[in-house]
Amino acid sequence: MSDSPRFPAEWESQSAILMAWPHAGTDWAARLESTRNCFAGIAAAISRRQTLLLLVSDAAVEADARTALVQSNADLERIRFITLPYNDTWLRDSGPISLRKADGFELLDFHFTAWGGKFEAGLDDRIVSEMDAQGLFRNAEHRRIDFALEGGGIETDGAGTLLSTWHCLNERHPDKSRADIEAVLKEHLRQHRVLWLEHGYLEGDDTDAHIDTLARFASESAIVYQGCDDPQDSHYPELQAMAAELAKLLTAAGKPYTLHALPWPKPILDDGRRLAASYANFLIINGAVLMPVYGDPADAEALSVMRRAFPSYEVLGIPCRDLIWQNGSLHCCTMQLPEGLLR
Numbered sequence: 001m002s003d004s005p006r007f008p009a010e011w012e013s014q015s016a017i018l019m020a021w022p023h024a025g026t027d028w029a030a031r032l033e034s035t036r037n038c039f040a041g042i043a044a045a046i047s048r049r050q051t052l053l054l055l056v057s058d059a060a061v062e063a064d065a066r067t068a069l070v071q072s073n074a075d076l077e078r079i080r081f082i083t084l085p086y087n088d089t090w091l092r093d094s095g096p097i098s099l100r101k102a103d104g105f106e107l108l109d110f111h112f113t114a115w116g117g118k119f120e121a122g123l124d125d126r127i128v129s130e131m132d133a134q135g136l137f138r139n140a141e142h143r144r145i146d147f148a149l150e151g152g153g154i155e156t157d158g159a160g161t162l163l164s165t166w167h168c169l170n171e172r173h174p175d176k177s178r179a180d181i182e183a184v185l186k187e188h189l190r191q192h193r194v195l196w197l198e199h200g201y202l203e204g205d206d207t208d209a210h211i212d213t214l215a216r217f218a219s220e221s222a223i224v225y226q227g228c229d230d231p232q233d234s235h236y237p238e239l240q241a242m243a244a245e246l247a248k249l250l251t252a253a254g255k256p257y258t259l260h261a262l263p264w265p266k267p268i269l270d271d272g273r274r275l276a277a278s279y280a281n282f283l284i285i286n287g288a289v290l291m292p293v294y295g296d297p298a299d300a301e302a303l304s305v306m307r308r309a310f311p312s313y314e315v316l317g318i319p320c321r322d323l324i325w326q327n328g329s330l331h332c333c334t335m336q337l338p339e340g341l342l343r
Contacts, residue, residue: 009158104139
């Protein structure tokens with residue numbers, strides 16, 4: 001198996017993080033100024049530590065991004081601007097899923113349907129092929145796969161275990177059995193086993209329960225997950241059931257996972273609509289973990305939990321309240337590229 005392609009864990013060495021800049025042609029138009037500031041804060045934190053590959057739709061959008069990034073003290077020497085069209089900025093779901101091979105990489109290009117056809121996604125579904133055509137990747141075999149799958153819907157420990165939610169994959173493929181879906185995931189993502197969660201959801205989430213808002217690997221033997229300790233909250237039954245499921249999961253070695261429960265933030269409402277605020281939507285980069293914070297009293301406790309889960313990493317809180325207006329957070333708008341992939 002050593003020569004077979006392998007799906008690396010997020011904590012493995014990276015060549016870059018991929019993002020796309022919000023502009024007036026995206027769904028961010030109504031609140032573009034605050035959104036720009038939020039994206040600039042994320043981009044600046046990344047650029048101080050590693051390369052950032054930033055998609056822009058045209059020269060005017062690049063100029064706008066440069067202005068905001070300078071104001072955020074980003075390291076522009078580490079930011080590469082790539083011009084291509086896109087519908088939206090959720091590159092966790094429309095960007096490439098990269099497998100490492102002995103002599104290079106497989107660039108997996110799954111069909112992106114905007115979470116089951118909820119939005120227009122014609123441009124986003126071509127992002128991976130457009131990036132490949134521009135010659136951005138080194139020793140990478142581009143593979144288009146006619147199967148709807150988003151990067152936010154899957155978690156890997158880098159050693160052959162995949163974690164996902166059945167609700168999300170079943171929504172994308174209602175005509176397929178669990179065995180059928182599991183076979184596709186194992187084949188294309190080169191996984192030995194798939195761990196399914198039957199419970200867990202967030203109000204305001206239109207991804208049908210992406211795993212990256214609920215539970216994440218911190219190592220091959222540890223999982224960080226979004227808890228809920230408020231019996232009066234509508235999420236309490238589902239997230240308590242999810243916690244019980246996680247407690248029953250076993251590692252590949254047959255041992256229970258070490259579990260780290262993240263605190264529950266107070267409800268964040270926007271014109272009466274509850275937004276999907278999750279601390280589990282963090283991003284691991286080289287040497288650091290960027291965790292979304294929401295100006296909530298639970299932010300400090302969430303950072304403490306994350307530092308226990310990632311003791312050898314710098315853990316930074318990144319204000320992301322403006323992101324959840326569009327139903328996603330920090331991890332959703334980023335995608336890591338493994339070390340050596342970027343030309």
